[in-house]
Amino acid sequence: MKKKISNSNSIRRATRRWGLFFLGPVTAAFFIGFIWPFLQGIWLSLCRFKTISNAKFIGLDNYAKAFSDVGFRHAFWYTALFAVVSLVLINVLAFAVAYALTQGIRGSNLYRTVFFMPNLIGGIVLGYIWSMIFDGILSWYNTSILLESKYGFWGLIILMCWQQIGYMMIIYIAGLQNVPGEMLEAARIDGASRWTTLFKVTIPNVMPSITICMFLSLTNGFKLFDQNLALTGGQPFIIQPGGTTIKTTEMLALNIFNTFNASGGSSQGTAQAKAVIFFVLVAGLGLAQLGYTRKREVQQ
Amino acid sequence: MSKTKKILALALSAVMTLSLLAGCGGGDKPSGSNPSGGNAGNGGGSSETGRVYWLNFKPELDETAQDLAKAYTDKTGVPVQVITAASGTYQQTLTAEMDKSAPPTLFVIGNSAGVADWGEYAMDLTGTAIANELNTDAYNLYDDAGRLVSIGYCYECYGIIVNPDLVTKAGHSMDEITNFDGLKKVVEDIHANAATLGFDAFTSCDMDDSSSWRFTGHMANLEYYYEQEGTTWTECPATISGKYMDNFKNLYDLCINNSLTAPTDLATGGHDAGQEFKDGKAAFTVQGSWEYANYVSSVPNATMIPYYCGVAGEEKAGLNCGTENCWAVNTNVSEADQKATIDFMVWLVSDPDAAGKMVEQLGVLPYKNAPESANGFLADAAEYTANGCYVMNWATNYQPNVDEYRRGLVAALNQYNADQSAANWEQFRTAFVDGWATQYAAVNG
Numbered sequence: 001m002k003k004k005i006s007n008s009n010s011i012r013r014a015t016r017r018w019g020l021f022f023l024g025p026v027t028a029a030f031f032i033g034f035i036w037p038f039l040q041g042i043w044l045s046l047c048r049f050k051t052i053s054n055a056k057f058i059g060l061d062n063y064a065k066a067f068s069d070v071g072f073r074h075a076f077w078y079t080a081l082f083a084v085v086s087l088v089l090i091n092v093l094a095f096a097v098a099y100a101l102t103q104g105i106r107g108s109n110l111y112r113t114v115f116f117m118p119n120l121i122g123g124i125v126l127g128y129i130w131s132m133i134f135d136g137i138l139s140w141y142n143t144s145i146l147l148e149s150k151y152g153f154w155g156l157i158i159l160m161c162w163q164q165i166g167y168m169m170i171i172y173i174a175g176l177q178n179v180p181g182e183m184l185e186a187a188r189i190d191g192a193s194r195w196t197t198l199f200k201v202t203i204p205n206v207m208p209s210i211t212i213c214m215f216l217s218l219t220n221g222f223k224l225f226d227q228n229l230a231l232t233g234g235q236p237f238i239i240q241p242g243g244t245t246i247k248t249t250e251m252l253a254l255n256i257f258n259t260f261n262a263s264g265g266s267s268q269g270t271a272q273a274k275a276v277i278f279f280v281l282v283a284g285l286g287l288a289q290l291g292y293t294r295k296r297e298v299q300q
Numbered sequence: 301m302s303k304t305k306k307i308l309a310l311a312l313s314a315v316m317t318l319s320l321l322a323g324c325g326g327g328d329k330p331s332g333s334n335p336s337g338g339n340a341g342n343g344g345g346s347s348e349t350g351r352v353y354w355l356n357f358k359p360e361l362d363e364t365a366q367d368l369a370k371a372y373t374d375k376t377g378v379p380v381q382v383i384t385a386a387s388g389t390y391q392q393t394l395t396a397e398m399d400k401s402a403p404p405t406l407f408v409i410g411n412s413a414g415v416a417d418w419g420e421y422a423m424d425l426t427g428t429a430i431a432n433e434l435n436t437d438a439y440n441l442y443d444d445a446g447r448l449v450s451i452g453y454c455y456e457c458y459g460i461i462v463n464p465d466l467v468t469k470a471g472h473s474m475d476e477i478t479n480f481d482g483l484k485k486v487v488e489d490i491h492a493n494a495a496t497l498g499f500d501a502f503t504s505c506d507m508d509d510s511s512s513w514r515f516t517g518h519m520a521n522l523e524y525y526y527e528q529e530g531t532t533w534t535e536c537p538a539t540i541s542g543k544y545m546d547n548f549k550n551l552y553d554l555c556i557n558n559s560l561t562a563p564t565d566l567a568t569g570g571h572d573a574g575q576e577f578k579d580g581k582a583a584f585t586v587q588g589s590w591e592y593a594n595y596v597s598s599v600p601n602a603t604m605i606p607y608y609c610g611v612a613g614e615e616k617a618g619l620n621c622g623t624e625n626c627w628a629v630n631t632n633v634s635e636a637d638q639k640a641t642i643d644f645m646v647w648l649v650s651d652p653d654a655a656g657k658m659v660e661q662l663g664v665l666p667y668k669n670a671p672e673s674a675n676g677f678l679a680d681a682a683e684y685t686a687n688g689c690y691v692m693n694w695a696t697n698y699q700p701n702v703d704e705y706r707r708g709l710v711a712a713l714n715q716y717n718a719d720q721s722a723a724n725w726e727q728f729r730t731a732f733v734d735g736w737a738t739q740y741a742a743v744n745g
Contacts (some may be wrong), residue, residue, distance in 0.1 A: 050417060051399045135568045144328050144567040147713050237711035243734025245708045261392060263701050263743055264411045 038279075045273040048266055062273035065266070072274060074246050082153065082251065083221030086160050090217045091210070094165045098172030099198075112173065116166035123163075127230020130159045146235040152249035159227055164220065168213045175209030176202065207297040215290050222282045225253035230265040234258075252278055331534070350640030352380040355397055355404035355518065357390050357625065360590065364661045372647060378640050388509065394418070398630075405633050405641040409450040410624030411697035412536055413743070415441050422449040422628035423638060430627075430645045433667045439623045450626035453649065454662035457619040457681040458518050459587030459604045461595065465489075466499055466583035480540040490583055491558035502559035503576040503585040507710050508569025511683050514586045515552065516709040517696055520732070521620050522607040523548045523697035536698040538740050542733035547609035549725065555586065556717060565718040584742055589677035591665050596676065604677040606684070606692070618684035619677075622694025678706070701739035708735045 040052070045062055049055035098116060101108045118126075134145040134155050145151045176212055179202055187197045203210070228234075234247030234254060250258070256278060260271035331652060352372075354363050369380035383404075385393035390408065397404050409418050424447040425431050434440075440502060460483075464474050470493065472486045490501040501599025505515065524533075526544040538668040556563040561571055561580055577585040578598035587595075595602050606617040629641050648654050649667040656671050663675040673679075685691055699705050712728040 051395060053399055087661075131592075132567050132570065139565055141719060142563075142564050144714070146567040146711075147718050234707070235711045236715065236730075237708055239708065239712055239731045239735070241730065241734070243708075243730055243736070243738035245711070245731070245735070245738075247707075258704065262704050263391075263417050267742075 041272060041279075042276055043207040045269065045276045047272075048269050050268065053119060058116040058269070062266070063277070065270045066273045066277060069259075069270070069274075070244065071250065072252075072255055072259075073249075075250050075252045076152075079206045079222055079224075079251045082156065082164065082224070083218055083294060086157055086164075086221045087217045089157065089161050090164050090168055091213055092175040093161060094168035094213065095172050095210075097165060098169045098176055099202075101169070102173055102176045112169070115169055119167045121163070123226030124230045126159060126163060127205070130155065130162075131231050149236060149248035152235070156224075156227060156231055156249070159231060160221070160224070162268045163227075164217060168217065171213050172206065172207050175206035179205040204296075207293065210299065211290065213284055214277055214293055218289055219282055219286050222278075223253055224251055225257065228254045229257075312423065320333045323460070329426040330461040348636060349378050350634065350636035350638070352378060352406060352411055352637070352641050352644045353402065353404045354380065354382045354406040354644075355390075355394060355408070355639075356382055356384040357408040357410070358662075359384055359386070361661055364657050368648065368657060371654070372644060376643075378644065380644060383573075385491035387677050387727075399555075403630055405630050405637045406645065407628055407630065407631065408624075408626060409441060409628040410626050411702075412441070413698075413700065413702060414445050415449055416743070417556035418628065419443040419447075419449045421630060421632060422447075423631035424448055424452055427628065428642055430649070431643050433646055433649055433669065435668045436666045437660075439626060439666060441626055450628040451644075452623045452626050452666055454658070454665050455621060455623040455678075456589045456623050456625070456663055457520075457621040457678060458586075459606050459619045459677075460603055460608075461577065461591070461604050461677070463580065463583045463599050464601050464603055466497075466580065469499075470497055470583070471671065477605060477608070478615050480550055480608040480614065481606075483608045484550075487554055487558045487584065499580055500558070500560045500582045503582040505559055505563075505566055505586070506561070506571050506572035506573065507555050507566045507571035507714055509669050511569060511571075511573060512710045512713075513706065514573075515555075515713070516703075517699070518587065518588065518620065519552065519555075519586060520548065520699075521605060521692065521694060521711070522551065522609050522611075524621070524698070526611055527693050528693075528695055532552070532693055533646060533698055534696055536700055536740060538744075539737045540733055542729055544609075544611065545729055545732065547611050551607055551609040553720070555584075563720070567714045568716050584657075588680070589675055592663070592675045592677050594671035602676065604680045606689075616689050618689035618691045619681040620692040620694060621681050657724060699739075704742070705735055705739045 044052060044055055046057055047055035048058045048061075066095060101111055101115075132144055132243050134151065138144055138151065143151070145155050183201050183205070184197065187201050192200065228249070228251045232249045234250030236249070237245040237247050239245050247255075252274075256274045259267055259274060261267075305340055326733045352369075354365065354369070356362060362382070365382045365384070372380050374376065383397070385497055394404070396408055407418075409415055409422060422443075426448045427673045431448065434451060440448055441450045462474070462477075467474055467477075467486060467490075470486070472489065476486055487501040487656045490497065490499070494500040496644050504511075506512070509517075523542070523544045524540065526547065527542075528538055549579075558564065573585055574587070574591065574594065576582050577587075578595060580599070584670075589604070592602075604619055605621055606614070608614055608617065612619075627645060629638055629645075631638075633641075648658055649665050650669040652671065655665060655667070655669065659665055659671050659673050663678045664670075664673045681691075708731040709728070712724075712731040716724040716728050
């Protein structure tokens with residue numbers, strides 16, 4: 001007993017003494033990899049630059065340009081719509097699959113693996129493969145995924161559901177397996193129907209999983225880039241009188257990427273301003289959603 | 301025992317920390333193959349002999365460039381590093397590399413937009429050893445202040461590549477093709493009889509990124525060229541009129557409606573036009589002189605003809621000649637590096653062995669001491685010029701905000717290919733003509 005106390009004391013002392021030393025590398029990596037680039041990004045959004053060592057401060061011009069860009073505003077609403085639709089579909093379907101696979105049906109493990117596998121393929125590869133699949137079908141009707149905005153939208157939704165459902169399913173399965181058996185048993189004894197049990201017992205108990213899955217799918221939806229680039233690249237465009245174009249299926253991240261790589265001295269700064277707006281938006285939405293669903297979690 | 305453990309733990313964490321720092325330190329070096337073993341100087345920067353870092357623009361030149369770099373290092377001891385940017389990512393790679401502590405000493409500024417973007421990073425090459433080696437001023441690019449920021453290292457030509465054997469097999473002769481009407485007659489006849497002949501007129505005209513530039517970049521040149529009305533643009537015009545759009549439509553329609561792939565199936569691509577031409581599946585393809593080495597083994601008699609599009613007097617048209625391959629030397633590196641780079645450039649275009657390899661890969665080098673080229677398409681270009689035909693200059697190099705502008709053209713062409721209605725053509729015209737003004741304003745506004 002005495003030995004145990006002295007042991008834990010020495011561990012605490014050692015932690016105090018060496019804690020900072022061990023935290024150092026992580027803190028440094030976080031600073032180098034996140035804090036510093038983020039601060040530099042904010043600074044660059046106020047500059048005109050070609051390479052970052054050659055930046056000239058110009059104030060808020062870049063933000064004015066970003067907000068007045070019709071394409072950026074379109075990309076914002078399009079991304080928001082996409083994020084909401086994909087959030088609902090991915091979570092409903094992932095939960096349904098997870099629920100089905102925790103009912104003790106034969107071959108559950110095999111199904112789990114199969115559903116999870118699409119998540120292991122990179123976004124660009126998926127985008128190109130799915131564009132071939134969609135076009136293979138659409139060419140029967142003499143059209144293409146690049147010709148109609150609605151095909152591009154639903155194509156991307158199908159792709160994202162296919163890729164993400166497996167991942168969310170794993171999180172839901174973990175949540176479902178943690179629902180206390182005695183609660184379910186009590187509900188059964190009290191004569192609750194399957195639906196009542198699901199809505200009154202199971203779902204309140206898996207709220208933590210729902211919180212994390214909704215957070216992930218919302219931010220994934222907003223940050224989506226490679227699948228968007230590879231599947232449609234923003235096509236079809238609406239070519240407006242006067243020559244400006246609206247890329248009907250271009251999402252925010254792709255819009256920022258295209259702005260950054262346009263020629264002309266001011267495009268990099270504008271892209272940087274868009275990126276800062278984008279960050280504030282995604283962080284704000286993510287935190288708001290996190291706060292909202294957290295309140296609905298039950299403590300076991 | 302516990303002391304040993306402590307020491308062991310300390311040693312392990314020290315190793316971990318050091319390896320992390322070592323990892324950070326390595327981040328500055330550009331990735332890619334480096335046959336000459338990197339920088340010679342101990343400090344990782346320039347030594348007294350200087351260093352050469354060539355950020356190459358042409359993927360097809362990579363292998364030759366790597367070999368030449370190694371040969372040069374073996375001969376002179378000057379470290380030469382060649383990095384080739386993946387196709388279509390040159391600007392991104394250049395932007396990233398230029399910020400590093402050892403930036404490229406030799407890079408590419410290929411057109412007027414490039415001069416606007418990167419001109420201030422380029423030294424004035426007037427009077428340098430490499431400028432004195434040039435045999436023409438035609439491919440040089442100057443900035444607004446009159447500084448020579450980049451010089452051509454090869455020139456190229458593009459047009460319609462023909463397999464004359466197939467034309468003959470279809471019962472026609474190359475002599476029939478002297479203008480658009482002649483071309484149209486031959487092409488439509490071949491397409492109509494494709495099933496019996498076993499080959500079609502044009503190869504697939506895909507609109508994916510690997511192929512759309514053949515139309516939105518190169519074929520579009522015929523419109524810009526004729527719009528210059530005998531003059532030559534020296535800077536990007538703020539607007540264009542689209543006066544010769546109908547001529548572009550003539551040739552474009554002929555290509556997509558008489559090819560191996562139906563116009564409605566072009567949007568996402570997936571066909572290999574080059575392979576189709578080499579396999580003898582089509583008699584015509586829209587391409588350039590850089591493909592000569594690739595095609596000649598399969599189609600030994602391949603020849604190149606101008607973009608015939610129905611413009612009056614086009615019997616006197618020649619090929620589209622110009623270049624986007626222009627070298628610039630970084631002004632922000634040390635003098636020793638600049639000198640080493642220029643020495644390397646001179647060696648590339650004058651050493652019999654090195655210049656021979658460059659010519660083999662690139663075609664004609666516009667330098668006094670470079671050997672003659674065996675490129676058949678460039679020989680065709682020279683023959684047209686010798687016969688008094690006009691050279692169509694690369695006015696397409698002035699396309700403002702080029703990637704964005706061309707994306708608009710591709711999107712509009714996709715709609716047009718699916719449904720060749722007048723309304724869809726009008727959309728394309730808007731993207732082509734008004735899109736030019738919009739992108740010009742975006743770049744210069």
